[in-house]
Amino acid sequence: MLAEMTETKKIHNFSAGPCILPRQVLEKSAKAVIELDDIGLSLIEISHRSKEFISVMEKARALVKELLNVPENYSVLFLQGGASLGFLTAAHNFMRKDGKSAYTVTGEWARKAAKEAKYAGEVDIIATSEDKNFNYIPKNFEIPANADYLHLTSNNTIFGTQFKSFPESSIPIICDMSSDIFSRKIDVSKFALIYAGAQKNMGTAGTTLYIVNNDLLGKTEREIPSMLNLQVHIDKDSMFNTPPVFAVYTCMLTLEWLKSIGGVDAIEEINNQKADLIYGEIDRNPLFEGTTEKEDRSIMNATFVLKDETHKEEFDKLWQEAGISGIKGHRSVGGYRASMYNALPLESVQVLVDVMQEFETKI
């Protein structure tokens, strides 16, 4: 499908991730693969200990601190392994040797986080929305004061739900923010650990951001293997082993872009406009319906279905002709999912809405 559209039509990339990145990030990172700045060598063929790459890593980390107002006593790391390794890292660094942890299961990735934590110790599932195929965010659940931490997944990519606010908690909060970090303002000081795969709002797949409260580390009485030990990575300035240089570079560029357009405040406003536009149409158009509770709708991933599946072929033809890509829903929800990460322009959402309206006139 993609191949047919080349050159004749702009593609509107609603992919759920890896996903659309700002054009200038693609251009600058491609240029660096040929030659980094003007050093005569490629970004990917120099030592990660060179002053040139150290500067890339430091800039990327500093931009995270600046854009999210990260408190002084927090460290910022770019590591490997995706959120999937983060599940294990979170548990090893925060669950005491004979302690326990509290998990909220609000989607597929939240479930995986809880599953992997069980390899490190006891996991209490204290809230879940599995009873309704994860179409809402549980609220007012009790947080056990004797658990070592509470684990949340801020945005559920597959199901299209999002924590609009985070619970008050007397125990440390760990949050997987893979699919909505940098999309809205957050108060980092409320979290012991935030981790996020890069491949949505931050850059290309291959690196994972960790933002961790230094004061809360080293309290588990565990022997933690080096690659899972956040203190080891902090002590080595995020270069304990060879970092994924290209992925870190794309993060630096994407965060530079975000800063240039006004930072998280500005992008949150645009993201809200995009979300209002698509959800407005889903609610107005009699042919569609959203799949989640309205109050828990994600501003990143809008999930919706046709009320009458018999017109599916016709709708699919329309959006494909309009150059829209990547809106097929995940198999566990069906229907459609419009992922509207930071780099997706409002214009692309408008094209989708236009198609939905055109569809209405044809049925």
Next chain:
Amino acid sequence: MLAEMTETKKIHNFSAGPCILPRQVLEKSAKAVIELDDIGLSLIEISHRSKEFISVMEKARALVKELLNVPENYSVLFLQGGASLGFLTAAHNFMRKDGKSAYTVTGEWARKAAKEAKYAGEVDIIATSEDKNFNYIPKNFEIPANADYLHLTSNNTIFGTQFKSFPESSIPIICDMSSDIFSRKIDVSKFALIYAGAQKNMGTAGTTLYIVNNDLLGKTEREIPSMLNLQVHIDKDSMFNTPPVFAVYTCMLTLEWLKSIGGVDAIEEINNQKADLIYGEIDRNPLFEGTTEKEDRSIMNATFVLKDETHKEEFDKLWQEAGISGIKGHRSVGGYRASMYNALPLESVQVLVDVMQEFETKI
């Protein structure tokens, strides 16, 4: 230093890793960051489940099998985490719950491999060359028949030594080949597991190759966390979680290049020529001496020192003027290290040898 050479002079990149890659790999991978093939989207902004990326992953895996004659009962995976996570993965997948493992410590990375394995169980150091700052490869050591596996590091990047042949062993052999895989013919069937970070002969930092004998998995009676469980990755065709798409793509391109120049047989011959050239000069030139036992010299990393350090400044000036980059020795050896990975042309080694000879005439 690098910055001054731009455009006026070709740079001879002897970096120990990340290191030189074939020019066409840089050009093709940069192009794919702008647009993959002709699909209208970048390599780094499409789903890893798209047919386009699945094809990249499959090609990369197939090239490994072809170039190394990997037996049918082996799986090939591209994962994240570097060899450093491989240390843990190796131990978890091959050391029985109450078993033990046998390690050879032939350098810094071999020592790290043994250290991380201790988080999984008992580690016997059965041979080490630490007594002589790792300047040789131990031989004729006894391999305990009751250990679950023997761990080797085929090439020691920092010290410049290499296993020229591998010991006969009645127990499975696991080998970290990060710095010499694809540089010479190997008999994969002799190994239970081979793992290797990509950033020397294979591609850019950010992915790690695993070649594993399927028949030997699942025997440890351990509960292995998913990200460390090779069977999990095999069952998901190396896509258990989002793969590092760019790094895998550069591997595919580099292996295509290797195949195009005649494969491992051809590159081994060139690598031997490069090694003969530099070691010949080190031995001939009265101003230099090698730091390792001759019989254990690495064809990838040649380490040498000035016999008289008082002329250091003059020699350093000469090679810098010749456009040579990255030959400063590691702090634990001192002197110089010429890393001659697959993509380094013979011409670059000749330039270094010319400089060494010019230096001789000047002293």
